[in-house]
Amino acid sequence: MKLGFSDMEEAFRRECASWFEDQMSGEFADIRGIANLVDKPERRKAWERRLAEHRYSCIGWPIAWGGRDATLNEQVIFAEEYARAGAPNRLNHMGVELLGPTLLALGSSEQKARFLPAIAEGTAIWCQGYSEPGAGSDLAAIRTRARRDDGEWVIEGQKIWTSLAQFADMIFVLARTEDGTSGREGLSFLLVDLDQPGIEIRPIRQINGEAEFNEVFFDGARCPVENMVGAEGEGWTVSTTLLSFERGISTLGQQMQFRNELDAVIAAARRNGKTADPVFRQRLAEAEIGLRLMRYGALRMLADGKGGALAGAALTYKIQWASWRRALGELAMDVLGQEGEIAPADAEGWPLLTNLYLYSRADTIYGGTNQIQRNLIAERGLGLPREPRGNA
Amino acid sequence: MDFRLPPESVELAEAVREYLAGTHGPDVLRRLDAGGNRDLRIWQGLVEMGLTGLLVPESEGGLGMTLLGGALIARECGRACLAEPLVDTALVAVPWLIARGETDDLAVIAAGEKLVALPHAVNPWVADGEGEELASVDPLRNLVAAPEDAGDDPLLLDLGALMSAAQLVGLAEAMLDQAVAYAQVREQFGHAIGGFQAIKHKLADVAVALEFVRPVLWRAAQAMDDGLTSAPLHVSHAKYAATDAAYLAAESAIQVHGAMGYTYEVDLHFWMKRAWALAGAWGDRNFHYHRIEDAALGGAHPLGPQHTFA
Numbered sequence: 056m057k058l059g060f061s062d063m064e065e066a067f068r069r070e071c072a073s074w075f076e077d078q079m080s081g082e083f084a085d086i087r088g089i090a091n092l093v094d095k096p097e098r099r100k101a102w103e104r105r106l107a108e109h110r111y112s113c114i115g116w117p118i119a120w121g122g123r124d125a126t127l128n129e130q131v132i133f134a135e136e137y138a139r140a141g142a143p144n145r146l147n148h149m150g151v152e153l154l155g156p157t158l159l160a161l162g163s164s165e166q167k168a169r170f171l172p173a174i175a176e177g178t179a180i181w182c183q184g185y186s187e188p189g190a191g192s193d194l195a196a197i198r199t200r201a202r203r204d205d206g207e208w209v210i211e212g213q214k215i216w217t218s219l220a221q222f223a224d225m226i227f228v229l230a231r232t233e234d235g236t237s238g239r240e241g242l243s244f245l246l247v248d249l250d251q252p253g254i255e256i257r258p259i260r261q262i263n264g265e266a267e268f269n270e271v272f273f274d275g276a277r278c279p280v281e282n283m284v285g286a287e288g289e290g291w292t293v294s295t296t297l298l299s300f301e302r303g304i305s306t307l308g309q310q311m312q313f314r315n316e317l318d319a320v321i322a323a324a325r326r327n328g329k330t331a332d333p334v335f336r337q338r339l340a341e342a343e344i345g346l347r348l349m350r351y352g353a354l355r356m357l358a359d360g361k362g363g364a365l366a367g368a369a370l371t372y373k374i375q376w377a378s379w380r381r382a383l384g385e386l387a388m389d390v391l392g393q394e395g396e397i398a399p400a401d402a403e404g405w406p407l408l409t410n411l412y413l414y415s416r417a418d419t420i421y422g423g424t425n426q427i428q429r430n431l432i433a434e435r436g437l438g439l440p441r442e443p444r445g446n447a
Numbered sequence: 448m449d450f451r452l453p454p455e456s457v458e459l460a461e462a463v464r465e466y467l468a469g470t471h472g473p474d475v476l477r478r479l480d481a482g483g484n485r486d487l488r489i490w491q492g493l494v495e496m497g498l499t500g501l502l503v504p505e506s507e508g509g510l511g512m513t514l515l516g517g518a519l520i521a522r523e524c525g526r527a528c529l530a531e532p533l534v535d536t537a538l539v540a541v542p543w544l545i546a547r548g549e550t551d552d553l554a555v556i557a558a559g560e561k562l563v564a565l566p567h568a569v570n571p572w573v574a575d576g577e578g579e580e581l582a583s584v585d586p587l588r589n590l591v592a593a594p595e596d597a598g599d600d601p602l603l604l605d606l607g608a609l610m611s612a613a614q615l616v617g618l619a620e621a622m623l624d625q626a627v628a629y630a631q632v633r634e635q636f637g638h639a640i641g642g643f644q645a646i647k648h649k650l651a652d653v654a655v656a657l658e659f660v661r662p663v664l665w666r667a668a669q670a671m672d673d674g675l676t677s678a679p680l681h682v683s684h685a686k687y688a689a690t691d692a693a694y695l696a697a698e699s700a701i702q703v704h705g706a707m708g709y710t711y712e713v714d715l716h717f718w719m720k721r722a723w724a725l726a727g728a729w730g731d732r733n734f735h736y737h738r739i740e741d742a743a744l745g746g747a748h749p750l751g752p753q754h755t756f757a
């Protein structure tokens with residue numbers, strides 16, 4: 056074990072820090088520190104392209120595909136400096152952190168050549184078409200269907216909760232390709248262009264009034280048969296590989312965001328005198344302890360994982376951070392007290408801490424609810440008997 | 448000791464519950480949210496039920512009820528997520544005016560022709576007051592900034608806190624009901640999700656919390672009716688516990704709804720946001736926590752086996 060960073064790594068840190076600072080205080084100052092995912096989409100697309108120009112769009116990818124082959128340490132550093140500079144949440148998170156690594160692991164060489172460059176260049180934004188009205192926690196209950204027709208897949212059905220679909224160019228879709236199958240059998244993983252007549256996207260308003268997620272309707276939408284990742288009927292394996300990235304290294308950046316959020320809560324407590332109150336001193340210290348537990352836990356788990364995916368023990372990570380952040384949201388509101396009730400009248404968006412309270416309600420739901428995570432930990436981790444699960 | 452609720456108050460509360468359930472459903476909340484926030488017809492209905500005169504003495508045209516009876520109605524206002532400022536006028540301002548001997552306006556208030564929005568130093572805003580508007584996290588609450596010279600009358604604070612606690616209980620009950628109803632119909636893995644222990648236990652925890660909040664609330668109301676010197680302590684206890692329960696109910700109800708619970712399309716968020724707003728109103732959790740701490744440790748409230756709990 057060796058903790059801390061080498062001289063070379065520290066040099067990389069300085070390089071990242073000064074570049075992000077230049078960008079965020081210069082040309083991209085208008086999107087610095089945006090708390091939500093929907094403001095200024097065009098500017099955020101421009102930001103994706105700017106990252107790409109500097110080979111900063113996907114540093115963990117191989118050099119051949121536009122990345123830097125960055126080590127885990129370098130990725131940690133990058134994520135830290137990215138967040139420290141207040142650079143906005145990545146619009147192409149799902150392309151860079153989820154689909155890219157999945158294609159690198161399971162895609163054919165033609166698929167890599169067709170889809171990876173546009174992600175690396177920041178010109179193709181991706182979204183995730185998994186959930187359906189009847190298939191949330193029970194993802195394998197998917198009913199969206201795809202059938203072959205003349206060298207193409209033709210897709211009928213509906214996805215829901217598709218984050219950022221309204222800004223995306225492409226969607227990866229888990230669809231049922233074999234008649235008469237149910238559960239994990241007979242699913243395939245398809246890459247579909249959103250810009251076509253057979254697709255309709257309707258935003259869904261979320262609790263804070265903004266619409267980040269959408270319904271996506273497929274009515275005869277098409278994609279070439281070559282756009283299937285993995286073998287026909289093997290979509291479930293592909294989709295879970297992708298989920299292991301979703302819960303893995305892609306969360307490093309998020310951790311720095313957590314740091315920023317806790318700092319903001321502490322700053323608010325300093326401002327209104329709550330740091331003099333033993334009750335708040337203790338609760339803030341507990342939050343700090345929780346943050347450090349997560350940080351070291353995640354770094355340890357990633358050190359064992361392969362290519363940014365989380366290994367077995369890491370089942371515990373999602374529930375840990377989600378529960379921590381949800382509690383931080385409530386602590387933030389207690390720190391603000393009555394002030395927390397005031398929302399801004401303008402459309403500039405809600406203040407950081409108010410948004411934190413609202414957003415953090417969803418953390419324990421997306422990417423596997425707390426209940427599902429506990430079942431996984433108990434059943435896969437501890438080997439306890441399985442819950443009744445229908446046909447999944 | 449007799450810890451039963453007065454039957455006539457309970458009857459009235461049940462009638463109000465039915466009336467609001469019939470006339471003030473989620474469709475009304477959506478209509479108010481879409482524009483206007485307030486609706487004179489809803490207010491008129493409340494007036495016709497006599498609710499504006501609930502605590503006004505019979506001699507002034509009211510029903511002359513106790514604060515306990517009033518708290519039972521405030522709970523129903525919470526359950527229905529009522530937007531009209533009934534609680535602030537009829538259940539907070541009226542008893543305060545009566546206690547100060549300012550009875551001139553009572554008949555007009557009972558007739559529903561006057562709203563009273565009282566500032567207090569503990570609140571940075573006045574709900575339904577007049578002045579420059581502030582936006583609340585609750586789309587159905589209308590706030591203005593509090594005047595700099597707002598007073599800090601202790602009775603007003605306790606009345607505000609008591610009635611907020613009562614509303615928080617009603618809000619939490621309504622959120623639990625919505626979550627239970629959803630858990631019965633939403634199916635995953637071929638089963639209603641309410642059949643999974645993880646969901647059952649979550650909802651059962653909310654039910655337990657609420658079961659133990661209600662008596663504390665009734666006790667606080669009775670303490671104020673009886674003019675006990677310990678009433679502020681009981682009120683703080685009620686506000687604290689009711690806020691806890693409401694936060695727990697909101698968090699659990701959203702969780703049980705999954706992504707649905709995170710949308711504006713599902714009604715739940717109206718209740719969640721009202722609870723959020725009232726959690727901070729008339730002293731937040733921290734404020735009341737410290738009042739309890741002072742009473743318990745500061746010697747103001749006698750402790751030990753020789754003293755009764757009541």
Ligand SMILES: Cc1cc2nc3c(=O)[nH]c(=O)nc-3n(C[C@H](O)[C@H](O)[C@H](O)COP(=O)(O)OP(=O)(O)OC[C@H]3O[C@@H](n4cnc5c(N)ncnc54)[C@H](O)[C@@H]3O)c2cc1C
Pocket residue numbers: 182183184185186188190191192193215216217218219268417420421422423424425426427430442633635636640643644645646702703704705706707709
């Ligand atoms: C902000 C946000 C963004 C999202 N973005 C995307 C996206 O981009 N793409 C996408 O595909 N999806 C997305 N989702 C959807 C997300 O993956 C689902 O919400 C999640 O899988 C839960 O499904 P559900 O909402 O249908 O809830 P349900 O599955 O209906 O769950 C409801 C409740 O029942 C519980 N429950 C269900 N089954 C069990 C069980 N067996 N045992 C115990 N409890 C159980 C759950 O824990 C939950 O509390 C997003 C969701 C949110 C909130």
